[in-house]
Amino acid sequence: MLAAFEGWNDAAQAASDVIRHLTSTYECREVRRITCDGYYDYQSVRPVICHVTGRARIVWPQTTFYEIMLDGGVRMYAQIAPEPNYRWMSYCRQTLNIAAELDVDRIVTLGSMFAPCPHTRPLPVSISEGSCQCEQDREYSGPVGIPTVLDSMAADDGYRTTSMWVSIPQYLGDLPCAQGSLELTRAVSELIAHPLDEGCLPQKARLWAQRATLLTECSETVRQHVQRLERQYDADAAAAKSAAPGAPQAEQLVRETEEFLRGMANGTPC
CATH class of the missing domain: 3.40.50.10900 (PAC-like subunit)
Known part of the structure; x- marks a missing residue:
C-alpha cells in the first residue's frame, strides 16, 4: 500500500x-x-x-x-x-x-x-x-x-x-x-x-524544467545560486562514483587492506 x-x-x-x-x-x-x-x-x-x-x-x-x-x-x-x-x-x-x-x-x-x-x-x-x-x-x-x-x-x-x-x-x-x-x-x-x-508525467516534467529555467534566468542571484548547486551536485556524484564498489580507487583500497591483513596474519612487519 x-x-x-x-x-x-x-x-x-x-x-x-x-x-x-x-x-x-x-x-x-x-x-x-x-x-x-x-x-x-x-x-x-x-x-x-x-x-x-x-x-x-x-x-x-x-x-x-x-x-x-x-x-x-x-x-x-x-x-x-x-x-x-x-x-x-x-x-x-x-x-x-x-x-x-x-x-x-x-x-x-x-x-x-x-x-x-x-x-x-x-x-x-x-x-x-x-x-x-x-x-x-x-x-x-x-x-x-x-x-x-x-x-x-x-x-x-x-x-x-x-x-x-x-x-x-x-x-x-x-x-x-x-x-x-x-x-x-x-x-x-x-x-x-x-x-x-x-x-x-514526462511531458509535465519537461514543462516544469522549462518554467524553472525561465524563473532562474529572471534573477542573476538565483542563477548563480543554481550554478553553485550544480557544482556541488557534480562533485558529490563524482565522489560517490569513486567510492562505489567496483570503482578503481575502491578496488585498490580493498587490495591494500587485504594485503595488510594477510601480512598481519603471517606475522609480517607493517
Whole structure:
C-alpha cells in the first residue's frame, strides 16, 4: 500500500500527485475511508464547498483508500489524505487496521522535501527499507511527519516497510513539481518490479524544467545560486562514483587492506 499525505510532508505536491496520477491512469475504486472527526483543525485544513448538479455541497477533509488494478492483474492499494493535526497514533492504528483488512503486506510511505538541489540535475530520491536506512535517515535528528510515524508503527506490527523521499529545489517554492512525482513513480515501479504507466508525467516534467529555467534566468542571484548547486551536485556524484564498489580507487583500497591483513596474519612487519 502506498501512502502520501498533503502538507508538511508534500513539498510541491510531488508525493500526493503520485497517488493522483495512479488513480487517474488505472482502473481504481474507493475501498475504505477514514472520516475527519477528531483528526483535523478546520482552521488549518478547511472544508471546501463545491457545486454538484446545481447543489452546494461541503467536502470535509478525509482519508481515502483506493484499490488500483495495474496491468497484468497486479493489485495495489493507495492512501491519500491531508496530514492530520491531532491523534497521530490513533490515526496510524486505524490505518494499519484497514491495511490488515485488505491483506496488505508492505507499507510504502511517500514524501517530498525542499532541499538545496538544482533543477538541472536528476532530483535525488532517498529510500529506506526496514532497518536498511539511507544515509540521510541514519544521520537525521529533528521533527518528523506522519509518514515517519506510520512507517515506524507498521514496522513494529511486522509489515515490510519502505520510505521514499524526493528532494525538491528549494528556490522554486511551491511550484508543483512533476519531475519529483516522476522520480517517485519510477522508484515505486522499481520497488514492486512492475513497470508503471508514466502517462503524461514526462511531458509535465519537461514543462516544469522549462518554467524553472525561465524563473532562474529572471534573477542573476538565483542563477548563480543554481550554478553553485550544480557544482556541488557534480562533485558529490563524482565522489560517490569513486567510492562505489567496483570503482578503481575502491578496488585498490580493498587490495591494500587485504594485503595488510594477510601480512598481519603471517606475522609480517607493517
